[in-house]
Amino acid sequence: MSDVIRLNIRSKSLKAFVPEAGVDFSQFTAFTQEDALKKEMEKKYQSGFDEGYQKAKDEMENDYSDELLRKTENFYQILASFEQKIIDYEKSFDKIIIDVSTKIAEKIVHKEIENKTVIQNTLKEAVKKILGANEIVIKINPEDYKGISLDGTQKDLEKYFSKIRFEQDGNIDIGGCLIESEVGNVDARISTQLDEITKALENNIIIKE
Template sequence: MSNVVKLSLKTKKIKAFVPDKDEIKTFSDDNSRVKEVKEDLHKKELESEYLKGYENGRIETTKLLEEKHSEEILTKTKEFYSILSSFENQFKIFENRYHKIVIEVAKKISEKIIVRELNEETSIEKILEQNLKKIIGANDITIKLNPKDLAVIENDNQNIIKSAGFTKVRFEQSDNIEIGGCLIESEIGTIDARIKSQINEIVKALENNLIENEIE
């Protein structure tokens, strides 16, 4: 027996695929593609950062403008109220001056009117008669007059006392009493009919009227 082993092999056809030249990708091409991707990503990152920075800048700028605008409004408001306050203070000063002028004018007018009436119409006798009626019922009466008025009624003072219904009346002269005025003292009260007192009453009434008008 022979020691030789015979192998029966069938031949098979082997096909090899060879790509075209354009389809062959080299290592250099892959590097270029990676580079392009990186550049594209970097570009997108830059654009994102730019947009983010732009938006942050816009928000910050808007905030600063709003704060500045608010500060300007606050400043203008303070200036406006300061001007109003100044006008109000000036108005009060003018108003006070106006009141003083009105009162002084009224006082002068009252003085002239009272003096004119005394010179033209009213006598000291009539003044005494009008004011003695205010203390009817008094027993102890002292009438103070200007020396000139006292001289006028010196001869007729008893008739004045009787006509008023009093029995005990004393007359005294006083340089502090203006002509046409009198001061009547009694145990039930005092009648101040001095010219100065009458004018003060008129001025006081005018002041009260001005105050009431301010409140309204």
Template sequence: MEKKSSSNNDIDSIQIYKPVQFGEDITPPKYRNQEIKEDDIQARIKALEDEGYQKGYAIGYEKGLKDSEKDVAQRLKRFEGIITELEAYKLKKTNELMPLIIELSMEIASKVIHKEVELDRNIVMYIARDAIKKIEENEDNVVIKVNPLDYEVIAANINLLKEQSGLKNISIEPLSTISPGGCYIETQTAEVDSRIEEQIKEIHDAISTATDIEV
């Protein structure tokens, strides 16, 4: 009877295990929480890495922006310095060359005027008419000195000059030292220099005064 009782106890102690399904998590429960904690740690590490990257990127971007702004400011400053130097150089060269430019311009003007005088002999009449306006009407013995080539033109218009000026006693004197186209008027009390060279000189002086450059 005792042996039979022992056999029943052995049967009761046998544990029945259900079959394991493929793909089923067989990790003991006490280790599952540990794996979850490790996953959390990895996720936190990844999050911190991402956060660090973003902060590093932001800091690097800001630093790069500041460096770029500083570089641009320095370049602008150098550029402004170059412009200032160029303006000073331009002004210097202009002051150096202006007398030559004026001189050349006056030479060209002189040649053009003399050429016009050769082509139009009546120019001396216009110049004499303007010059004689500077003589007072009460002047006597007015002498108009002109180049011999212009003598006939003035002589042919002497009455017109008297009528326009109100002067009655006007004489003409040919003088080879006076260039064609110009004239020189003398009275007992006054002189009017209307030679071509003198008029060009007056223009020359006016330009020099206006530009404040000595030529």
């Protein structure tokens, strides 16, 4: 029997091939299952690849973020260290200015002390702060006491107070004095005046800051 079936439809011939009897279709089923399995394996592989890629990407981003955070913290620590060093340098520089200025003031004062009239000016300015007192005690260096005894300064001061007493004290620098009275005391020692200069410099620097 022929395996070709002829159909006459509107004068056109159609040919249909019919497989011969006994043809095995199982091979087609095997190919279909193999293709499906292959596609499923490819799908699983791609899915695993995507998951692995995303996981690796996330880990790299996290590692990068952690490293960036550490570097940022280190940077700010270094910056803070620099700022602290600058502050320390400024403080050291300020101290140097104060020390140098004080030394200059000391040299000027000691240079002026060589002038015998320094104690006279010191006493005149000091007694102005205790005008109204009746009894006063003036402590001065023995060298200055000799000077005011000879130049008449001692007698001039005795005119302003009802009772005045001079005490010679070697602990008081030449050019300075310490006055005690019932209305208050006046510290006109050279060391005290230099301390006041130093404090004035320190306060001036603090105000500027």
